Each structure stands twice: as C-alpha cells, then as structure tokens.
Amino acid sequence: MKKLKDWAAEDRPREKMRLKSPGHLTDVELLSILIQQGNKEASAFDLAGELMARCNHKLSILARLSIKEMMKTKGIGMAKATILQAAMEIGKRRMGTEVMTDEIIRDSKMVATFLRTKMMDLSNEVFAVLFLNRANRIKHFEIISSGGMTGTVADPRIIMKKALEEEAVSIILSHNHPSGNLKPSKADQDLTEKIKQAAKYFDINVLDHIIVSNEGYYSFADEGAI
Numbered sequence: 001m002k003k004l005k006d007w008a009a010e011d012r013p014r015e016k017m018r019l020k021s022p023g024h025l026t027d028v029e030l031l032s033i034l035i036q037q038g039n040k041e042a043s044a045f046d047l048a049g050e051l052m053a054r055c056n057h058k059l060s061i062l063a064r065l066s067i068k069e070m071m072k073t074k075g076i077g078m079a080k081a082t083i084l085q086a087a088m089e090i091g092k093r094r095m096g097t098e099v100m101t102d103e104i105i106r107d108s109k110m111v112a113t114f115l116r117t118k119m120m121d122l123s124n125e126v127f128a129v130l131f132l133n134r135a136n137r138i139k140h141f142e143i144i145s146s147g148g149m150t151g152t153v154a155d156p157r158i159i160m161k162k163a164l165e166e167e168a169v170s171i172i173l174s175h176n177h178p179s180g181n182l183k184p185s186k187a188d189q190d191l192t193e194k195i196k197q198a199a200k201y202f203d204i205n206v207l208d209h210i211i212v213s214n215e216g217y218y219s220f221a222d223e224g225a226i
Helices: 013-019 027-035 044-054 059-064 078-101 108-119 156-165 186-200
Strands: 126-132 138-146 170-176 205-213 216-219
Touching (some): 013 027, 027 044, 027 078, 078 108, 108 138, 108 205, 108 216, 138 156, 156 170, 170 186, 186 205
Parallel strands (some): 170 205
Antiparallel strands (some): 126 170, 205 216
C-alpha cells in the first residue's frame, strides 16, 4: 500500500484543499484531514477509508455513530472520534441555523431542512413541534415526546399548553421515521386530526405535519392531507 508521504504533494488532502477547494476532495480525504494523523500501521487516509467502509461509504450513517462506535475502527481513539462527531454536529447546525434566523417560513422544504438537522440521525422516533408567531417566524422548537424505533405518542394537551406559553399563533407538527419510510400511518393521520381539532379551540392554526427521514420528507400540507 502506497504511504501518504509517498504521494505527490498536490495529491495529499491538505495540499489539495489549499491548491483547489474543499469541494474537490472526496469524503475520505476530508475525513483524513480531521483525523490528522495515522499510526504505525495505517495513515490518516487509510483510517478514514476504513471508517467510511464500515459506514457503507455514507456520511449519513457515520453521523449516527456514537463516539464508542467510531472507536471500534482500529486507530480511531477518543480524540479522533470526538473531533469527527463535533464536525458532524457543526454540519447539522449550519443547515438549521439559516431557517431559525430567516424572517419567515416560506415552504415545507425550508422547515424540513431544519427538522432533518434535528432528527434525521436519531435511531428512535420523536415527536416535535415548531411554534410560530404571527409573522410565521419560528419562536421555539421542542421535542414533545420520545419513543422507540417504531413509534412515539404525543399528548395534544401538552402541545396546546406549550403553544399558549409560547404565545404561538400557529404550529407545525413533526416526527421522524428512523426506518426511512416516509408514508404516514393511520395513527399519524388520526393524531394530526386530533391536534388540529384541539388547536381550533385556542385559535391556533396547525399549518403542517412533516415526517422526516434520511430519505427525505413528507408534508401533510403539500399532499392536501391537513
């Protein structure tokens, strides 16, 4: 195996980034920069390659690994695993920050982008709510309940209580499907209607219910289901 030090200078990840741009680097090359150093048996590039191979070469899978799971790759210790997980978290926060600070919520795609940063890497199902003001700006985001890998239950009373506390004019319901399936279940449909009816008593609009997964998102509003 050709060692990293034997590579042409312009092909080494750090030099390649300096001469070109991050967009020219592969996922493995970017990870090798974060890993920084290898060991006697493998270079940083080799360790990055092995880690990605474990994740079927998908960053979405890598983002779901805990520090302990990353450390199962020989050569990835606590320090390297911590740096990698921090980088994954920064990436997610960057995706969501623009939505949280935007003047108004314009469409389901904008909301789904934010929600995926919060929920797409979770292995269990959670139910969350976005609380909006009169200008359709997000006032607050909160995970209302957390369940297992196949479902969670949300109490409409808790949601309404929180909406009144936040002085929300409208809300957007959301939950994730760790399985990747975006099709709403009968239980999802029934719960949406139940919360919608409860919200009417307080003049609060339920604008949408968005299901997110690593495969994308499903909007009840876009599909005319709310």
